[in-house]
Amino acid sequence: MQSQLSFFISIAFSFIAWGMVAARYIWPELRLRPRSEALRPLLMLHSFRFIGLAFLVPGVVSPALPAAFANSAAYGDIIAAMLALLALITLPSTAGLTAVSVVISWIFGLWGSADLFNAFYQANRIGLTPGQLGATYFIPTFIVPLLLITHGLAFRILLEHQNVPAVQAQPAASQHPR
Numbered sequence: 001m002q003s004q005l006s007f008f009i010s011i012a013f014s015f016i017a018w019g020m021v022a023a024r025y026i027w028p029e030l031r032l033r034p035r036s037e038a039l040r041p042l043l044m045l046h047s048f049r050f051i052g053l054a055f056l057v058p059g060v061v062s063p064a065l066p067a068a069f070a071n072s073a074a075y076g077d078i079i080a081a082m083l084a085l086l087a088l089i090t091l092p093s094t095a096g097l098t099a100v101s102v103v104i105s106w107i108f109g110l111w112g113s114a115d116l117f118n119a120f121y122q123a124n125r126i127g128l129t130p131g132q133l134g135a136t137y138f139i140p141t142f143i144v145p146l147l148l149i150t151h152g153l154a155f156r157i158l159l160e161h162q163n164v165p166a167v168q169a170q171p172a173a174s175q176h177p178r
Contacts, residue, residue, distance in 0.1 A: 007130040010141040018146045027153060036091045038157045039105060042150045043091070046084035046112060051143070052077025054136050061134040069122050076115035083108035105158055113151045116144055 030038040054060050055070040087108045090101040097105075119140070122128075130137055 003130045007137075007141065011145060014142055014145040015149070018149050022149050022153065026150075030153060030157065034096070035157055035160055036094070036097050036101070039097075039154060040088065040091060042154045042157075043084045043088045043105070043108070045150055046108070046147065047081050047088065049077040049081035049084065049112070049147070052081075052139065054139070059134075061136055062132045065132040065134070066126050066128070069119075069126055069128060072122055073115075073119045076111075076118065080108065080112040080115050083111055102158065105154070109151055109154050109158065113148065116148055116151070119144070 030041070053074045055065070055074040061070065083104065087101060087104045090098065090104050092098055092101065123140070133140070
């Protein structure tokens with residue numbers, strides 16, 4: 001029971017810490033960029049999701065890790081990494097987004113988010129214990145919260161309807177007294 005509690009506390013603190021990092025450092029920088037340039041670092045981060053293949057490596061995870069969970073998490077992550085790379089390839093070098101890059105970015109975002117939520121659901125459904133994760137313990141406790149937060153940022157960027165920075169400078173207040 002104590003290991004389960006430690007596991008959930010670790011995940012909760014990771015969400016809090018990454019949320020503060022995103023609010024203080026990541027979003028203020030991204031919101032000033034054109035959409036394609038704001039998406040680029042987020043997609044690059046998600047291209048590292050191949051790390052989920054570690055769920056399939058004997059000795060890295062416990063032999064008691066259910067294969068159904070390991071396969072779903074590993075292959076879901078590698079598909080998300082491939083979609084992130086495909087979205088990166090389709091991003092134009094100019095400020096705007098093409099219809100293809102928008103569609104692929106949305107597919108990546110929806111797949112990637114669903115994959116992460118599915119992993120949490122499957123882990124809860126099968127009664128996964130932290131010890132079964134072995135060395136991959138850091139993935140749900142450190143990496144997944146960052147990935148979910150950056151998915152949220154990517155959705156926010158994609159929902160912007162213009163090809164200019166997410167936040168425009170406000171015009172100067174009128175110089176005429178009222």
